[in-house]
Amino acid sequence: xARTPAPDWVPxxxxxxxxSVARIYDCLLGGSHNFAVDRETAASLERFEPHARAAARxxxxxxxRVVRYQVSQGVRQFLxxxxxxxxxxxxxxxxxxxxxxxxVVYVDFxxxxxxxxxxxxxxxxxxxxxxxxxxxxxxxxxxxAVRRLLDFSxxxxxxFMLVLHWIPGETRALADLLGHYRDPLAxxxxxxxxxxxxxxxxxxxxxVADVMRESRSADRFTARGYDExxxxxxxxxxxxxxxxxxxxxxPDGPGAVTEIPSINEYGYGGLARKP
Amino acid sequence: xxxxxxxxxxxxLVPENRQRRTxxxxxxxxLAGTNYVPLPHEQFEAALTEVVDxxxxxxxAEPPQPERAALAGARLVELNCTSDKSLSSTMDVLVQGLLxxxxxxxxxxxxxxxxxxxxALATGYVSAAQRETLEQQQGMHASLLKAVRxxxxxxxxxxxxxxxxxxxxxxxxxxxxxxxxxxxxxxxxAAILGHPPAELTGRNLFDLVHQDYAPVxxxxxxxVLDGRTERIKQSQRLVQQNGxxxxxxxxxxxxxxxxxxxxxxxxxxxxxxxxxxLQNELSRxxxxxxxxxxxxxxxxxxxxxxxxxxADPHYGLTLLHLDLDxxxxxxxxxxxxxxxxxLVLVAQRLRTSLSGEKAVVARFDxxxxxxxxxxxxxxxxxxxxxxxxxxxxxxxxxxxxHGLPASASIGVVHRPPRDRxxxxxxxxxxxxxxxxxxxxxxxxxxxHPEQIRRDRELDALAATMPGAFxxxxxxxxxxxxxxxxxxxxxxVEVLLRWNHAELGPLPDERCRELAEVSGLMLPLGExxxxxxxxxxxxxxxxxxxxxxxxISVTPHQAADSDLVSRVLDVxxxxxxxxxxxxVALPSLALTTDLGEARGNLAGLADVGVxxxxxxxxxxxxELAAVVDLPVDAVWLDRALTGRAKLPxxxxxxxxxxxxxxxxxxxxxxxxxxxxTADDAGFWLAAAADLGMGALVGRxxxxxxxxxxxxxxxxxx
Numbered sequence: 008x009a010r011t012p013a014p015d016w017v018p019x020x021x022x023x024x025x026x027s028v029a030r031i032y033d034c035l036l037g038g039s040h041n042f043a044v045d046r047e048t049a050a051s052l053e054r055f056e057p058h059a060r061a062a063a064r065x066x067x068x069x070x071x072r073v074v075r076y077q078v079s080q081g082v083r084q085f086l087x088x089x090x091x092x093x094x095x096x097x098x099x100x101x102x103x104x105x106x107x108x109x110x111v112v113y114v115d116f117x118x119x120x121x122x123x124x125x126x127x128x129x130x131x132x133x134x135x136x137x138x139x140x141x142x143x144x145x146x147x148x149x150x151x152a153v154r155r156l157l158d159f160s161x162x163x164x165x166x167f168m169l170v171l172h173w174i175p176g177e178t179r180a181l182a183d184l185l186g187h188y189r190d191p192l193a194x195x196x197x198x199x200x201x202x203x204x205x206x207x208x209x210x211x212x213x214x215v216a217d218v219m220r221e222s223r224s225a226d227r228f229t230a231r232g233y234d235e236x237x238x239x240x241x242x243x244x245x246x247x248x249x250x251x252x253x254x255x256x257x258p259d260g261p262g263a264v265t266e267i268p269s270i271n272e273y274g275y276g277g278l279a280r281k282p
Numbered sequence: 283x284x285x286x287x288x289x290x291x292x293x294x295l296v297p298e299n300r301q302r303r304t305x306x307x308x309x310x311x312x313l314a315g316t317n318y319v320p321l322p323h324e325q326f327e328a329a330l331t332e333v334v335d336x337x338x339x340x341x342x343a344e345p346p347q348p349e350r351a352a353l354a355g356a357r358l359v360e361l362n363c364t365s366d367k368s369l370s371s372t373m374d375v376l377v378q379g380l381l382x383x384x385x386x387x388x389x390x391x392x393x394x395x396x397x398x399x400x401x402a403l404a405t406g407y408v409s410a411a412q413r414e415t416l417e418q419q420q421g422m423h424a425s426l427l428k429a430v431r432x433x434x435x436x437x438x439x440x441x442x443x444x445x446x447x448x449x450x451x452x453x454x455x456x457x458x459x460x461x462x463x464x465x466x467x468x469x470x471x472a473a474i475l476g477h478p479p480a481e482l483t484g485r486n487l488f489d490l491v492h493q494d495y496a497p498v499x500x501x502x503x504x505x506v507l508d509g510r511t512e513r514i515k516q517s518q519r520l521v522q523q524n525g526x527x528x529x530x531x532x533x534x535x536x537x538x539x540x541x542x543x544x545x546x547x548x549x550x551x552x553x554x555x556x557x558x559x560l561q562n563e564l565s566r567x568x569x570x571x572x573x574x575x576x577x578x579x580x581x582x583x584x585x586x587x588x589x590x591x592x593a594d595p596h597y598g599l600t601l602l603h604l605d606l607d608x609x610x611x612x613x614x615x616x617x618x619x620x621x622x623x624x625l626v627l628v629a630q631r632l633r634t635s636l637s638g639e640k641a642v643v644a645r646f647d648x649x650x651x652x653x654x655x656x657x658x659x660x661x662x663x664x665x666x667x668x669x670x671x672x673x674x675x676x677x678x679x680x681x682x683x684h685g686l687p688a689s690a691s692i693g694v695v696h697r698p699p700r701d702r703x704x705x706x707x708x709x710x711x712x713x714x715x716x717x718x719x720x721x722x723x724x725x726x727x728x729x730h731p732e733q734i735r736r737d738r739e740l741d742a743l744a745a746t747m748p749g750a751f752x753x754x755x756x757x758x759x760x761x762x763x764x765x766x767x768x769x770x771x772x773x774v775e776v777l778l779r780w781n782h783a784e785l786g787p788l789p790d791e792r793c794r795e796l797a798e799v800s801g802l803m804l805p806l807g808e809x810x811x812x813x814x815x816x817x818x819x820x821x822x823x824x825x826x827x828x829x830x831x832x833i834s835v836t837p838h839q840a841a842d843s844d845l846v847s848r849v850l851d852v853x854x855x856x857x858x859x860x861x862x863x864x865v866a867l868p869s870l871a872l873t874t875d876l877g878e879a880r881g882n883l884a885g886l887a888d889v890g891v892x893x894x895x896x897x898x899x900x901x902x903x904e905l906a907a908v909v910d911l912p913v914d915a916v917w918l919d920r921a922l923t924g925r926a927k928l929p930x931x932x933x934x935x936x937x938x939x940x941x942x943x944x945x946x947x948x949x950x951x952x953x954x955x956x957x958t959a960d961d962a963g964f965w966l967a968a969a970a971d972l973g974m975g976a977l978v979g980r981x982x983x984x985x986x987x988x989x990x991x992x993x994x995x996x997x998x
Contacts (some may be wrong), residue, residue: 036318036367037317037318037362037364038418039414039415039419039422040418040419040420040421040422041422042422042451060365063318064316064317064318067318068319070320071320071322075322095318095320095362096318096319096320096362100320101320104321119422123421123422126421126424127421258323259313259322259323260310260314260322260323261310261314261315261319261323261327262314262315262318262319262323262326263323265315
């Protein structure tokens with residue numbers, strides 16, 4: 008990767024050419040909410056995984072279907088954790104297409120992504136943005152926006168889209184962390200997540216992890232397997248067809264799948280309901 | 283017969299809808315496979331069906347409406363179909379798919395509109411995508427600034443994060459102490475100022491600003507510090523290391539420490555020479571004509587609106603609509619490039635000649651220009667204004683070795699009421715221009731309220747004529763043509779009549795005038811000829827008489843390059859003997875050789891159709907045409923035949939001699955407008971051959987004419 012030499016005024020100890028996961032994802036989805044350093048990293052990713060753009064598109068399409076499904080089940084409030092840059096087809100846009108009274112709170116810890124979300128949403132009623140680390144559930148659930156917009160006596164749609172593989176460490180610890188989010192929710196609430204997997208990818212995912220490490224992003228990539236990911240739903244009951252390759256989760260048209268089987272299975276996606 | 287195009291409001295037929303849906307579905311499948319589309323697939327298909335419908339409507343419109351297609355292109359961007367191959371594959375599918383639709387057949391006719399429309403879609407797509415990219419990038423820059431501010435900037439703990447933001451930003455960022463001393467500067471601001479980055483820290487922000495502006499900027503920063511305003515956003519001039527000024531936009535706001543006390547200013551500097559200039563250029567291009575650099579119609583209209591409100595109510599404003607008469611000839615004869623150079627020259631001259639006035643000069647389509655003057659006590663009145671402009675334009679324009687004529691026709695609206703809509707005013711000026719052009723090249727006309735009303739009625743009537751024709755309200759009428767010598771019916775003339783629901787029957791001449799305006803005359807004329815041939819053919823068989831059929835064509839028809847083949851097709855189809863068909867072409871078209879009129883006349887004669895010159899007058903050019911061209915008859919101008927035949931008048935004498943001269947040139951003479959027996963007597967004595975008019979028989983429907991078949995005139 009080309010790297011600009013550090014200007015003299017930057018103290019040598021500080022890491023500076025740092026891409027952002029949120030902006031790389033935006034770039035792969037065709038957005039322009041990104042900087043040169045993000046585009047370079049996206050290009051490196053594409054050298055490892057030529058179908059990275061298709062994979063990003065499938066993930067985003069999965070999110071659309073999972074939100075629409077929840078709205079059809081009566082869910083009218085969403086908490087989107089790790090929401091990233093509010094690129095096209097956000098949760099509130101999708102939910103508002105069905106019912107404009109839906110309320111949505113976005114959570115991310117990237118300050119630029121959060122600032123951007125705030126700018127975009129300042130005139131959209133029923134939406135809010137929180138800057139917080141998802142590893143701190145109290146900060147998320149106790150934030151002003153969550154308290155103001157979400158009513159925990161009613162079902163909430165909790166979304167963790169393409170974010171949990173950025174949380175390293177034991178899956179058991181991660182499952183406990185998610186428990187903190189699941190517990191306060193009312194019956195009829197849902198938990199949706201998508202997660203990059205190593206299953207069946209024959210080492211391609213490791214390449215992606217290497218690119219991220221090489222890019223000197225602070226984010227570390229942890230791919231997990233089916234047996235690990237399924238524990239994240241806890242006592243929630245998986246909705247048909249269960250935890251599957253994102254493309255196979257209730258596909259609704261040609262935008263939901265690709266002709267490349269490995270990309271269809273690149274990430275697991277699932278939705279579960281609190282009994 | 284070719285039918286006029288279907289009316290736009292009329293709902294599309296079901297089979298068309300189905301084929302369009304199939305095309306939209308194909309497109310949806312293709313695009314959904316390469317783009318993330320934030321809609322359920324069936325809604326995406328529905329959205330693309332609308333796009334296809336818009337494109338069809340744009341291609342079917344007469345003339346095609348590329349601006350609608352451009353909007354459809356922008357819609358694709360809205361649907362997020364922006365991946366790198368989306369545009370080219372969309373164009374491939376559309377060109378092929380649209381041309382396969384039944385409503386866009388035949389391909390030869392619609393290939394060009396379809397290609398234009400798809401091209402416009404691409405233009406709309408590209409500019410929407412560009413706009414979106416710029417907006418998103420700008421949004422990111424704003425987010426950077428906001429992120430910095432929202433982080434409640436703390437130099438120690440947020441250092442790393444700020445550096446991430448600052449380094450990757452294309453905008454210059456300066457963090458300063460409250461007195462302006464630079465604490466941090468990123469690479470972008472160093473590049474803008476041409477300083478090595480290290481040299482910037484420690485310097486004072488206000489020393490980097492152009493001297494003249496520094497004191498005011500200091501006050502503005504103080505206002506932010508005092509909390510009187512939240513942030514500064516302004517254009518500013520900075521000084522580069524080499525002393526050159528550089529135009530930038532700065533946005534500055536206050537950073538507070540953990541104690542909420544003001545600690546630093548952060549100033550974001552954007553180089554106007556890049557992003558902003560690009561944006562300015564884009565908006566300039568949208569409002570100006572690329573060739574001449576003049577404002578375009580859209581921009582002119584908004585200027586007009588403003589001027590209407592601003593102009594001194596006592597003097598008002600003056601609007602001129604101008605069209606270069608010789609432009610089509612220059613473009614077709616000397617080429618597009620010379621034509622364009624002529625336009626550029628004229629644009630310069632118009633601008634120069636109005637340099638003393640508060641005026642806007644704009645270029646509309648083709649060779650049309652519009653001029654708007656906010657009048658002052660010294661602004662010349664329209665007549666002298668037009669005179670000045672014509673003098674300025676009269677000087678031949680030299681493009682290479684060609685001295686080109688730049689005479690113009692001009693329509694003028696002078697001091698319109700202030701509450702008139704800009705669009706209406708432009709229409710008024712255009713109507714005045716049309717009237718000026720109708721009077722010949724180099725003329726001008728002042729818009730006159732009564733004239734405007736009449737012109738608009740004519741236009742409204744012309745616009746409804748195709749519908750009336752479709753509904754059968756336009757019918758064929760016939761009137762007899764008799765031999766003056768014995769009064770026997772020699773043939774019939776077929777005429778148009780429109781039975782208008784409110785205005786009553788409109789006669790042939792009026793129908794032709796209206797049909798010429800709307801462009802309906804070609805199909806209508808062909809229909810009239812066919813109907814006349816069928817009807818007269820039937821009468822010929824029924825009466826057992828060798829009746830002649832005469833029909834007149836309009837200047838437009840006379841110049842139609844397909845006239846001969848159209849006539850021949852009808853004659854063959856109806857089995858009418860060509861030698862008994864007399865087609866009359868207007869004399870003006872022949873003497874000035876509009877288009878292919880002379881060639882058409884010769885062509886008709888070649889295939890055995892008889893020809894006549896109508897509106898024949900006393901001019902020698904007309905007589906020459908009879909000698910030079912294979913003309914079988916001349917049709918005397920009704921204005922001449924209707925004149926009182928004063929015994930000593932030289933005109934009477936000339937008319938008396940005219941049939942003899944025409945006979946010597948080898949043609950017969952038809953006299954129209956016979957109303958009295960005296961008329962008939964005069965012309966019989968002058969040796970004219972055939973006559974028609976109220977005396978002989980008024981125009982009527984086929985059955986009305988057939989009712990007179992018992993008359994002895996029909997027997998011999």
